Each structure stands twice: as C-alpha cells, then as structure tokens.
Amino acid sequence: MAARPLLWLLPIALVLGTVYVIPVADVVRLSFSDATLLRPAESYGLSGYAAMLEARDLGVVLRNTVVFTVASVVGLQLAGLLVALLVARGDRRGLPGMTALRTIVLAAWVVPGVANGIIWQTLFSEAPFGAINSTLALIGLPRVAWLSDPEMAMVSAVLANVWQGTAFSMVVFYAARRAIDPRLYEAAEVDGARPFARFVYITLPQLKGAILVNTVLVTIQTLNTFDSILALTGGGPGRATEVLSLHIFNRVFYNYDLGGGSALALVLVAISTALTLVYIALLGRGRT
Amino acid sequence: MDKTTAEELRRAGAAEGARLNLEGIAKRFDGGSVAVSALDLEALPGEFVVLVGPSGCGKSTTLRMVAGLEAPTEGRIRIDGRDVTALGAADRDVAMVFQDYALYPHMSVARNMGFGLRRRGASREETRRAVAEAARILELDDLLDRRPGELSGGQRQRVAMGRAIVRRPRLFLFDEPLSNLDARLRISMRTEVKRLHARFPTTTLYVTHDQTEAMTMADRVVVMNAGRVEQVGTPMEVYDRPASLFVAGFVGSPPMNLFPARLEAGALHAEGRRILPDVPAGLPDGPVMAGLRPEALRLADPGAQGAMPARLDLLEPLGAETLALWTAEGLGEVWVRHDARARLAPGLRAALTAHAADLHLFDPGTGTALRSGAFENRSAPLGSPS
Numbered sequence: 001m002a003a004r005p006l007l008w009l010l011p012i013a014l015v016l017g018t019v020y021v022i023p024v025a026d027v028v029r030l031s032f033s034d035a036t037l038l039r040p041a042e043s044y045g046l047s048g049y050a051a052m053l054e055a056r057d058l059g060v061v062l063r064n065t066v067v068f069t070v071a072s073v074v075g076l077q078l079a080g081l082l083v084a085l086l087v088a089r090g091d092r093r094g095l096p097g098m099t100a101l102r103t104i105v106l107a108a109w110v111v112p113g114v115a116n117g118i119i120w121q122t123l124f125s126e127a128p129f130g131a132i133n134s135t136l137a138l139i140g141l142p143r144v145a146w147l148s149d150p151e152m153a154m155v156s157a158v159l160a161n162v163w164q165g166t167a168f169s170m171v172v173f174y175a176a177r178r179a180i181d182p183r184l185y186e187a188a189e190v191d192g193a194r195p196f197a198r199f200v201y202i203t204l205p206q207l208k209g210a211i212l213v214n215t216v217l218v219t220i221q222t223l224n225t226f227d228s229i230l231a232l233t234g235g236g237p238g239r240a241t242e243v244l245s246l247h248i249f250n251r252v253f254y255n256y257d258l259g260g261g262s263a264l265a266l267v268l269v270a271i272s273t274a275l276t277l278v279y280i281a282l283l284g285r286g287r288t
Numbered sequence: 289m290d291k292t293t294a295e296e297l298r299r300a301g302a303a304e305g306a307r308l309n310l311e312g313i314a315k316r317f318d319g320g321s322v323a324v325s326a327l328d329l330e331a332l333p334g335e336f337v338v339l340v341g342p343s344g345c346g347k348s349t350t351l352r353m354v355a356g357l358e359a360p361t362e363g364r365i366r367i368d369g370r371d372v373t374a375l376g377a378a379d380r381d382v383a384m385v386f387q388d389y390a391l392y393p394h395m396s397v398a399r400n401m402g403f404g405l406r407r408r409g410a411s412r413e414e415t416r417r418a419v420a421e422a423a424r425i426l427e428l429d430d431l432l433d434r435r436p437g438e439l440s441g442g443q444r445q446r447v448a449m450g451r452a453i454v455r456r457p458r459l460f461l462f463d464e465p466l467s468n469l470d471a472r473l474r475i476s477m478r479t480e481v482k483r484l485h486a487r488f489p490t491t492t493l494y495v496t497h498d499q500t501e502a503m504t505m506a507d508r509v510v511v512m513n514a515g516r517v518e519q520v521g522t523p524m525e526v527y528d529r530p531a532s533l534f535v536a537g538f539v540g541s542p543p544m545n546l547f548p549a550r551l552e553a554g555a556l557h558a559e560g561r562r563i564l565p566d567v568p569a570g571l572p573d574g575p576v577m578a579g580l581r582p583e584a585l586r587l588a589d590p591g592a593q594g595a596m597p598a599r600l601d602l603l604e605p606l607g608a609e610t611l612a613l614w615t616a617e618g619l620g621e622v623w624v625r626h627d628a629r630a631r632l633a634p635g636l637r638a639a640l641t642a643h644a645a646d647l648h649l650f651d652p653g654t655g656t657a658l659r660s661g662a663f664e665n666r667s668a669p670l671g672s673p674s
C-alpha cells in the first residue's frame with residue numbers, strides 16, 4: 001500500500017542526517033586524531049584509544065558509571081512506580097490533590113540538570129544552614145557528610161538524579177497502569193486475591209512491558225547525565241562521583257583532550273546504541 | 289414461587305449451594321443516579337435464578353453488590369443467613385463469570401483456572417487436580433497451556449466458566465456470559481450451562497437481557513425494570529400471568545399484543561367494537577389495556593360469529609411455525625402464531641378470533657395486571673360485533 005515510503009521519509013532523514021550523522025562522523029574522525037580544544041588535528045592514529053585504555057582513572061570512572069546508573073535506574077523505577085500507583089489510586093477514588101502531586105513531580109523534570117544540581121547542593125550543604133542537615137539536627141539526628149564523604153557523595157548524586165527523573169518513569173507507569181483493564185482486578189478480588197496479591201499477580205505482570213521499556217530508556221538517560229553531577233559535586237570528592245559522561249566533559253573541556261574525549265564519547269554512543277536496539281526489539285515484540 | 293425444584297434437589301441431597309437473601313438493597317451512585325432501589329430477593333440452595341430486564345435496569349449492579357464489588361447504599365445481603373453486606377469480594381465465597389470474561393491475559397489457561405484456589409490456600413497439587421477435573425468437564429484439556437489471547441471467543445467463555453466451577457463455590461454469579469458469542473454458540477452454551485447446573489446444583493444468580501435465555505434456563509425468573517423488580521416467578525408463571533404491562537411486553541417472542549380497550553357491563557370494547565361479550569372478572573367499567581398472546585389468536589371464517597376482519601401485512605416463516613403481523617379491526621397491529629403449513633400471503637384478507645380465557649387485562653394507569661388469562665371457559669369467542 002505505502003508505495004513510496006522513502007519519498008516521505010526523505011525530508012526527516014535529511015534533517016536527522018545533518019543534525020546527528022555529520023557530528024557523529026566528525027567525532028569518529030576526531031577520535032583517531034591528536035586534536036585538542038586549542039588546535040585542530042595534526043596527525044591521525046590510535047593514540048587516543050591507547051591513552052584511553054592506559055588511563056589509570058578509567059576503571060574508577062567506569063565503576064562509578066555502573067554504580068550511578070544501576071542505583072539510579074532502580075531508584076527511578078521504584079519511585080516512578082510508587083508515585084504512578086499512588087496517583088492512579090487517588091484518581092480512582094476521586095481524591096483531591098492528584099493533579100497537584102503530578103504537577104510537582106513534573107516540575108522537578110522541567111528543571112534543567114544544572115539547576116537541579118545547584119538546588120540539591122544547597123539542600124545537601126554541610127554548612128550550618130544546610131537544609132537537610134539542619135532538619136536532621138532539629139529532630140536530633142547526626143549530621144551527614146552528604147557531599148564531602150566519597151560514598152555519601154555518590155548517594156547524594158543518585159538521590160538528586162532520581163528526584164529529577166522520577167517524573168519520566170511516573171508518566172510511563174501511570175499510562176501503563178491506567179491501561180490495565182479494571183475487570184482484571186475485580187476478577188482477582190472475586191478469586192480471593194487481597195491487595196498485595198493483586199499487585200503481585202495483576203499489576204506487576206501487566207506492567208512488565210512498561211518496566212522493560214522504561215529500564216532501557218532510563219538507562220540511556222542516566223548514562224548521558226552529567227550536568228546535575230557537574231553542578232552538585234563536580235565529580236568529586238576526588239573522582240568519587242565522576243561518571244563516564246562527566247569524565248568525557250572534563251577530558252575535553254578541562255584537559256582540552258579532544259581526541260581522547262571523542263574516543264570515549266564513541267564508547268558511550270556504542271552503549272546507548274546497543275540499548276536502543278534492545279528497546280526497538282522490545283517495542284517490536286510488544287506489537288505482536 | 290417455584291420452591292419445588294430447589295426443594296426436590298435438597299431432599300435428594302444434591303443441593304450444595306448457599307441460600308441468598310437480598311433485603312431491600314439499593315444502590316445510588318455518586319452522581320446521584322439510582323441503579324437499584326429497594327430490591328428483595330431470595331434464592332434457595334441450588335436454585336437457578338435469572339435476573340432479566342432491558343439494558344440499564346440495574347441487573348449488573350445487583351450482581352456486583354452480591355459479589356461484593358459494589359457496596360449497597362441501603363439494605364442487607366445474607367448468604368446462608370450470615371450478613372455479608374460489609375465483606376469485600378475476597379471474603380465472600382462466590383464465583384463470577386464476567387460478560388467480557390476478564391481472563392488474566394498474562395496467565396495460561398491452567399493458571400487462570402487455578403488462581404482462585406491458590407489464593408484461597410489450596411496446595412499446588414490440589415489445584416492441579418481440580419483444574420484438570422474442571423478442564424475435563426469443559427473439554428479444555430488441550431488448551432491448558434495456552435494464553436487467553438490464543439483462544440477463540442467460545443473457548444475463552446469456557447475458561448471463564450472453568451475458572452468459576454473449579455472452586456466449587458457456594459454461589460455462582462453470571463453477568464451476561466453468553467452475550468458475546470454468536471447465535472449458534474450461544475444456544476449450545478445455554479444447554480451446557482444448564483447441564484453443568486444439573487451436575488453441580490450450586491445456587492446461581494444469572495443476569496441476561498435476553499428473555500429467551502431467561503425463560504429457557506431459569507428455575508425462577510426475576511424481571512427487572514428501572515432498578516425495581518417487576519415480577520418473580522417460574523418462567524411459565526411469568527409468561528402466563530405477567531404481573532404488569534412491562535412484563536407482558538418484555539417476556540415472549542414476539543411479545544404479547546397489547547391494545548387499549550374499555551370494559552362496559554362485563555364486555556370488552558375496542559375501537560367502537562364489542563370484542564368480547566363476557567369477561568369473567570368482577571371488574572368495574574372503565575378503560576383498560578388488553579393483551580393477547582400471539583398464540584391466543586387464530587384464523588376464523590370471516591362470516592363466523594365474533595370474527596374480527598384483518599389484513600395480513602408481514603410474514604416471518606420460522607420453519608416449525610410462521611409468525612404473521614396482521615392489522616385487525618379493534619386490535620390494531622397484532623402478531624399471530626400460525627401453523628407453518630397455513631397458506632398465507634401478505635395482503636391476505638381474513639378474520640381473527642380468540643378465546644376470552646386467554647385475555648389479559650391491565651390497569652392503563654399503573655400497568656398492574658387486573659386479570660390474567662385464566663385458561664378456563666375457553667368456549668366464548670371474541671369479537672362479536674356490537
């Protein structure tokens with residue numbers, strides 16, 4: 001039926017090609033070069049990749065990336081699911097304030113990453129006026145070294161990221177939860193299933209597709225996050241919160257190492273592309 | 289009241305269902321719409337009770353209140369005398385077949401059927417045995433590993449039934465379980481449901497908008513209209529002695545022929561004709577609604593005494609019998625049930641006659657039955673000219 005799809009796809013293909021493919025091709029070229037921010041490429045070779053593999057700090061950065069990503073993805077899924085189910089439940093019971101709750105969660109999402117980092121830096125501040133620490137002190141709990149302790153800094157970075165990203169997961173889960181046939185819950189109730197059993201045997205399996213898709217999308221998002229960490233900890237203390245995307249940023253913009261940064265950026269692109277393929281496969285399976 | 293069926297069953301030791309009592313239950317939804325008002329109903333152990341009525345009359349709401357999916361705004365629900373009004377669906381030992389089946393799409397047929405047993409604490413092995421047994425009865429053995437999405441409509445319907453019977457509940461609830469099936473399958477499933485009930489005489493509350501389904505399946509029919517019960521009785525009671533105009537017009541296919549008339553000195557008049565010389569009922573003179581079943585009318589000699597001249601408008605040959613729509617003097621448009629071999633053709637001019645004994649009379653204001661066909665005195669023909 002669709003006789004000439006190419007014709008219709010051509011304009012969008014041209015735009016995408018210009019905006020994405022050309023820069024990526026340029027990154028590929030740069031990754032094989034010795035270019036820095038201050039001068040263009042003079043020679044080409046594998047030195048960028050070699051340096052990447054030799055770099056002592058790469059292991060730490062990759063480890064940080066894995067910890068940050070896994071913790072964020074788990075946190076985002078749980079928080080998103082929790083808020084989505086609360087809102088869906090409130091909707092069903094006609095409780096007031098559900099729109100307000102949704103708006104607040106969405107508000108966190110539209111805040112730019114850098115601003116989010118700054119907001120959380122203020123909240124986590126270890127100075128006497130730090131919002132969270134003074135609250136803890138108020139209720140008699142010890143202060144926490146949110147940003148100066150290497151391990152706590154990672155926890156803080158994950159918290160800030162989860163706070164910001166929850167809205168996205170919530171929207172995905174909320175839509176999926178609303179799409180579940182309410183009759184299934186009634187049938188389960190008549191079958192003797194209590195609320196927890198209904199969650200385990202109806203809600204979770206019915207949300208399986210949404211959870212899979214969301215996992216992939218949120219992973220890609222988190223892998224590419226560096227702005228909020230940059231503003232929150234700058235990757236520190238030391239390299240405690242330096243994830244791959246931030247490492248690339250630092251390498252290019254602080255060390256001027258355009259060639260090495262490009263090589264690492266390609267690694268990130270490869271990971272994201274692989275995840276995207278998984279996502280496409282999931283979507284395709286959902287359709288059949 | 290047809291207590292015989294249930295009582296016979298109980299005496300035979302076969303009845304294994306609960307006694308269900310609805311005491312003045314009512315449901316008003318948040319928006320203010322009243323779905324059910326002051327409904328009383330008793331279902332005896334093992335009885336098959338059918339709630340029938342037009343769409344929107346509150347059948348599903350009533351059923352859902354019994355299931356515990358909807359809380360009544362007034363009244364009490366008792367199962368075996370125990371007040372369950374405040375209990376949730378999970379705490380009432382009822383099984384329900386939904387109109388759209390509501391099978392769990394992510395579970396196999398076997399898990400769908402076993403889910404209720406597992407949730408109520410049956411072991412894996414018990415569940416497996418009960419599911420296998422139910423699957424055998426419903427001929428689902430080969431489908432146990434499939435997902436609902438891989439089944440035909442009829443198969444899904446059987447799974448929904450299987451999910452209900454596997455638990456051997458004390459009370460079965462059916463909400464229009466056959467309405468999504470095609471006509472042939474519907475009729476065969478009707479038989480199957482009856483056969484299942486004969487085998488496991490569990491108390492059953494069955495909802496349908498299809499009066500044929502109600503008549504063919506019920507021990508007792510409850511005719512509902514606009515949230516109220518119009519009449520409760522055996523199918524034959526409801527057919528022979530409809531308590532109201534609504535029931536008369538709802539039960540029977542085609543429904544009872546109804547026409548406005550007047551009682552004058554014991555005779556029935558319509559459109560200026562004296563249709564019936566002596567109506568054997570001590571009713572005062574005045575306007576009435578009169579009713580005659582399609583089988584109460586038959587062809588007569590145009591010259592015969594009391595015959596009403598009529599013209600045949602439409603024929604519906606059904607094979608075993610033929611339905612004809614006539615326009616008759618005094619009666620207006622009436623459906624008549626004829627022998628299939630009767631030689632009829634549209635445009636035919638003939639005469640119709642009926643027996644006084646088959647006449648139903650209703651109060652034209654309230655619709656209440658004043659007199660139902662009494663089946664005595666079948667000799668006096670209708671329609672002698674006044």
Ligand SMILES: Nc1ncnc2c1ncn2[C@@H]1O[C@H](COP(=O)(O)OP(=O)(O)O)[C@@H](O)[C@H]1O
Nearest residue numbers: 317321322323342343344345346347348349350
């Ligand atoms: N959840 C609801 N909220 C408001 N009105 C409802 C609801 N469910 C049913 N009703 C109304 O109650 C009446 C009876 O509905 P229902 O019991 O489903 O009828 P039936 O099953 O006989 O077709 C209808 O007028 C319907 O619109």
Ligand SMILES: [Mg+2]
Nearest residue numbers: 344347348349
């Ligand atoms: Mg209904």
